[in-house]
Amino acid sequence: MTSASPETKGFDRHRLERINAWMDRYVDERKFAGSSVLIARGGEEVWFNATGERSVEAALPFERDTMVRLYSMTKPVTSVAIMMLAELGLFHLDAPVSEFIPAFRDMQALVPGATRVDQTEPAPAPTLHHLLTHTAGLSYAFNPGPLGKLMEERRIDFRAANASLAEMAELTAALPLAFQPGSRWEYSVAIDILGRVVEVASGQSLGDFFQSHIFEPLGMAETGFVVPEGTGDRFASLYTPLAGNPIALNARSEDGETLRLADAAGRSSFERDACQSGGGGLVGTIDDYLKFVEMMRRGGSAGDARILSPRTLSFMMRNHLPGDIASMGPRSFAEQPMEGMGFGLGGSVVINPGRVRVPGSVGDFSWGGMASTMFWIDPVLDLSVVFFTQLSPSSTYPCRAELKALVHGALVG
Template sequence: MKTANTHGFDRTRLNRIGVWMQRYVDERKYPGSSVLVTRGGDEVYFHACGWRSLENDLPFERDTLARIYSMTKPITSVAVMMLAERGDFHLDAPVANFLPAFSDMQALVNGAERIDQVEPSVSPTLHQLLTHTSGLSYPFNPGVLARAMDEQDLMFKPNQGVLADMVNKVADLPLAFQPGSRWEYSVGIDVLGRVVEVVSGKTLDRFLAEEIFEPLGMAETAFSVPDGAGDRFASLYTPLAGDAMALNAAKSGGETLRLVDQAGSSPFEGASMYSGGGGLVGTIDNYRRFAEMLRWGGEANGHRLLSPKTLDFMMRNHLPGDIASMGPQSFAEQPMEGMGFGLGGAVVLEPGRARVPGSVGDFSWGGMASTFFWLDRRHDLTVVFFTQLSPSSSYPSRSELKALIHGALAD
């Protein structure tokens, strides 16, 4: 464990984080976890505890590889904005300009009970895909479209073929609502991953590796577990009796840490699907490099990925109000009241309404396996939390961790 009483933190209060993490392990809520806190570019706290594999008695360590699921979304959103900075498109462009399968769209009518109750719709824009206002959905959401997606298993899993084919299947279904009229967590960022491929002429894995991961030194972040990783790839667990992603049919089981996926038999060890919305695996230090690039304004290791002005733009609220004001019916990784949404992550508008300690402007997102990150530019702070338990809605660890961090700040 590393701790510090510098950089404006109280050492005794920082040590509460490790106690809290160990309690989650002792209570069999999480198998293991790690947290990394950086302020002003300097590491001020790291702690890991518990197990990356309960079955094999392997500890959760700093170099443990984890599924980051939806923490892939901010990375793909950065890729989109890199192309926008090059003048390859503007954000109000319809996605049909790049993916013809999204031409001649339809949307479900209000109150639809069947997938064929539709009306004509415009093609969603790139901006609507980035902000989850496109009318797309996820199979684990409630609603008619989500049920149809679930029946076809449109989840962009690592072993579900190639991205182009899956995106075309999504385009064959109607939208859940007219684009721009509501907020619903969706596969929109996966669709944008395909746009990145079409516009750049590179597969998404190549674009991310060459344009983001290599410049930032993120050598162990990819859609497949890196060669030579051995048993460092953590197992995934769930407290549910059924599918760890099937939130509509979630049933609690007697075992709080039921094994779902593990090294040696995981589809993440040879991915064919490059899911820009949820497909990456990596280490906590790798993700810290990405988060620090965002905090620093688009630059790291002497490489500039984005302009500081573009990062400011991304981390503003792009909704007319908070998420709650847009009538969401979907699962979300974050609170909805007092929270806006930028490009790739949530933005704190009012910590009091969100009921979680934080600063106005905090930018954050998490993944289905309960991973989480946020950056607080007011306090020059980045925090990355890794564990491997799905779904992320199982426990209130994210709000608890934010309270612990803010409780340790002395300035």
């Protein structure tokens, strides 16, 4: 990617420097160990900054080539893979997932207001579109309710070293749905299930499909399900303010320590083979992820590589819900706001910036990860932004809203 001066792209340089000060403040206040941000407009890099440390214990700086856990920023990649296969005519989005994973054929769903997992009624198999939009009735172990509790007990997290993606999908299918497909929205392992659909439909492992059809064409040489060999000590450690499991949101406990080591580089499960989680398993660098984001902003192309058609990307980045997320369900965890925010295929879509209460454009497409990473694409302003850090859970600080305000505050043309 070429670079351009901020002034030629409508930015005030001095206002962009506020972002650096904001990032430094988060480090100084021991909210983040370190972070980086990369901003592009019209396909040219406008601003990059990195600050703090990728390892507090080893005093290693957070740099441009630092590798991080992408967690749920894996979801847009899996969603793109699904749409690549749909473009081949291998399936349509209203196809039930049971056509690919037969264990989903005879489903049960919790009745409204259920307090136990045995309070169920028959339900149809979710469709691929339900899975893409988190309206399938699946959940996460950290979500409230009886299904989340059961998932936690059975350790259905799609990161196990001793279970394949196919095995995890079977375990998920054995659970009841949290609600009838299509009736509500709940953040879930749905995209992990779609990762298994990619495997069945393509005949490749999810990692191999990503590598041959997305990463290699886009030149994403340092993104994968395992920290690449030769990376050295560039992989960042993960931190949390919680006194316990950094993603056990239902048992949140704090004791004043804001940077507790949660997953140390050198001993992380991301440095050895594990279940290839299409919902949260990738690691990568900020430049690699910007290549993926730019492909989406450009309507499916990057240089000579075409991943998807412009019409397919436009379809993905529309709101696929009848209203905003808040109108479709409980206040479960989500990586973005719910009011004024719709959901497309693989990410959220701003439908009313005033209701989101964060500066932005109608049509902004974005998502984040559990370690407080995020990206957004503003098709109106021709803008792409990627932010990396490693602090879990992502609900700890309002960093995403603050960063969007800072970026918009620096745009003057």
